[in-house]
Amino acid sequence: MSYFNIDSQKARTYDAIVIGSGISGGWAAKELCEKGLKTLVLERGRDVKHNVDYPTANLNPWEFDHRERMPLEVVKENPIVSKCYNFKESSAHFFVKDKEHPYVQEKPFDWIRGYQVGGKSLLWARQTQRWSKYDFEGPARDGFAVEWPIGYDDIAPWYSYVEKFAGISGNKDGLDTLPDGEFLPPHEMTCVEKYFKEQVAKQYQDRHIIIGRAAHITDPQQIHYDQGRAKCQHRTMCERGCPFGGYFSSNASTIPWAMKTGKMTLRPQSVVHSIIYDEKKQKATGVRVIDATTKQMMEFYANIIFVNAAALNTNLILLNSTSSRFPNGLGNDSGVLGQYVAFHNYRARISGQYEGFLDTTTEGRRPNGSYIPRFRNVHKQETDFLRGYAAGFSASRGSYSDRAGLGESLKNNLLNPKLGNWHVGSHMMGETIPKASNYVALDPTLVDPYGIPQLKISVDYDDNDEKMIKDYIEQLTEMFTKAGFTNIHASDDKRAPGLDIHEMGGARMGKDPKTSVLNKWNQVHSVPNVFVTDGASMTSTSTQNPSITYMAFAARSVDYAVKQLKAKNL
Numbered sequence: 001m002s003y004f005n006i007d008s009q010k011a012r013t014y015d016a017i018v019i020g021s022g023i024s025g026g027w028a029a030k031e032l033c034e035k036g037l038k039t040l041v042l043e044r045g046r047d048v049k050h051n052v053d054y055p056t057a058n059l060n061p062w063e064f065d066h067r068e069r070m071p072l073e074v075v076k077e078n079p080i081v082s083k084c085y086n087f088k089e090s091s092a093h094f095f096v097k098d099k100e101h102p103y104v105q106e107k108p109f110d111w112i113r114g115y116q117v118g119g120k121s122l123l124w125a126r127q128t129q130r131w132s133k134y135d136f137e138g139p140a141r142d143g144f145a146v147e148w149p150i151g152y153d154d155i156a157p158w159y160s161y162v163e164k165f166a167g168i169s170g171n172k173d174g175l176d177t178l179p180d181g182e183f184l185p186p187h188e189m190t191c192v193e194k195y196f197k198e199q200v201a202k203q204y205q206d207r208h209i210i211i212g213r214a215a216h217i218t219d220p221q222q223i224h225y226d227q228g229r230a231k232c233q234h235r236t237m238c239e240r241g242c243p244f245g246g247y248f249s250s251n252a253s254t255i256p257w258a259m260k261t262g263k264m265t266l267r268p269q270s271v272v273h274s275i276i277y278d279e280k281k282q283k284a285t286g287v288r289v290i291d292a293t294t295k296q297m298m299e300f301y302a303n304i305i306f307v308n309a310a311a312l313n314t315n316l317i318l319l320n321s322t323s324s325r326f327p328n329g330l331g332n333d334s335g336v337l338g339q340y341v342a343f344h345n346y347r348a349r350i351s352g353q354y355e356g357f358l359d360t361t362t363e364g365r366r367p368n369g370s371y372i373p374r375f376r377n378v379h380k381q382e383t384d385f386l387r388g389y390a391a392g393f394s395a396s397r398g399s400y401s402d403r404a405g406l407g408e409s410l411k412n413n414l415l416n417p418k419l420g421n422w423h424v425g426s427h428m429m430g431e432t433i434p435k436a437s438n439y440v441a442l443d444p445t446l447v448d449p450y451g452i453p454q455l456k457i458s459v460d461y462d463d464n465d466e467k468m469i470k471d472y473i474e475q476l477t478e479m480f481t482k483a484g485f486t487n488i489h490a491s492d493d494k495r496a497p498g499l500d501i502h503e504m505g506g507a508r509m510g511k512d513p514k515t516s517v518l519n520k521w522n523q524v525h526s527v528p529n530v531f532v533t534d535g536a537s538m539t540s541t542s543t544q545n546p547s548i549t550y551m552a553f554a555a556r557s558v559d560y561a562v563k564q565l566k567a568k569n570l
Contacts, residue, residue, distance in 0.1 A: 022119025025308030026250030031558035045115030054241030110498035149520035170213035192395035215248035311535030331524035345430035352485035369394035389430035390543035504538035
């Protein structure tokens with residue numbers, strides 16, 4: 001019988017294990033497999049194969065029972081996920097349902113999740129801005145939280161590396177606050193967006209309007225054809241899964257690329273319970289997994305482990321990975337694991353109208369808008385709040401029908417809609433400050449359907465966020481007014497944290513093991529064969545959409561890990 005046990009363990013042993021198959025996990029898998037490592041990818045949700053498992057990708061609006069709107073009973077059953085802008089009849093199958101995956105809200109937090117192969121890479125907004133040196137230097141300059149152990153120069157070549165493979169559209173804008181990347185041709189601004197850009201340039205020296213940078217293939221290169229991907233069709237139905245591979249997702253890109261190396265084993269329906277730590281070897285040796293179908297526990301083994309379960313689930317796994325050496329969670333010598341969680345503040349927005357360009361309108365669709373890079377507290381502290389905000393901006397022109405009249409005149413009015421004024425709008429994306437009081441922890445009594453402790457989330461806004469919202473509204477109102485926009489209206493929707501879907505931190509990088517969990521290589525200080533390259537690793541959030549940074553971290557860390565493995569240092 002002992003021989004059978006040895007054979008069984010051998011069959012469950014790999015060179016590397018990747019936990020999670022989303023944006024960062026897919027990249028870790030691709031890089032590990034390309035470098036020749038036999039790699040197991042664990043995904044807690046079901047399998048989703050590119051093109052095969054996109055059931056709504058080509059449906060017309062009238063082919064849905066409710067024209068894509070969710071029935072009231074479904075909304076009532078899912079009060080959290082139904083708040084997400086992408087939770088529609090055409091995409092609901094890529095979101096988790098509230099009752100099936102409970103968690104504890106010590107403070108209101110809308111946790112939006114996608115449990116399937118590809119994770120939220122099927123659902124993301126695809127906006128991809130690099131960080132600048134100022135973003136990495138922010139914590140050191142204002143003394144809040146801890147310093148980043150790396151700077152822009154460390155990550156810049158890895159930004160280039162992942163951008164070329166993923167396919168990023170954008171314009172070379174020459175801004176040191178938002179570095180240029182390896183861009184495919186940009187999408188086009190509307191005439192009113194161009195007008196606003198010109199007006200802002202006349203009025204301000206430090207503010208810019210640029211076309212957004214997005215993970216959409218506008219001019220396929222050979223590397224994209226090699227992946228089986230094609231040009232973005234501008235259908236703007238991305239959340240259904242793109243049969244063309246026109247936008248970047250793990251399903252269309254990194255997962256099949258890793259699979260064709262012959263080195264990857266993909267295991268869906270595998271809920272990770274914890275990481276196994278061997279106290280004699282003083283290293284992690286594997287992962288405990290609960291089969292989502294049978295509920296049976298099993299173990300898999302590897303020399304290196306990449307944790308990419310998405311920020312909060314990564315924290316949950318590390319916190320649940322206890323041993324005599326680590327009674328409070330794997331690698332938690334500092335005691336900060338689960339703390340200093342931060343997010344992006346999307347509460348404020350502003351709208352208006354423009355009465356010019358009435359001889360022009362838009363035609364077709366565009367999967368991207370314009371962008372206002374951060375301009376507050378970039379080079380020095382200049383306001384009564386720390387850090388700053390970026391903003392989206394778009395301008396479009398819609399039509400309306402005159403509903404006056406009766407009979408034939410009403411019919412003619414309805415059949416001949418008229419163009420209205422241009423509508424302009426902006427939304428805020430503010431940086432929140434990582435604080436010890438914003439944390440996640442394991443609930444001491446409640447467990448999920450797999451017997452794993454539920455995650456308790458205690459995250460909230462603070463006075464800094466309120467001041468930032470006030471400033472955004474004041475500054476954008478001023479910018480809109482100077483551009484000649486009218487009917488300007490600002491609002492604060494008071495949404496709970498989480499709906500931004502940009503939660504970060506909890507297992508932050510840092511220079512000092514006493515105040516951080518990871519080093520400059522995204523490597524757990526005290527467990528060097530475990531790496532975290534998703535949002536949990538972030539020391540601060542900056543204002544940019546974070547996914548391209550996770551991709552770069554994953555590629556960079558795998559390169560380091562494999563070199564260390566070959567040198568027998570892991």
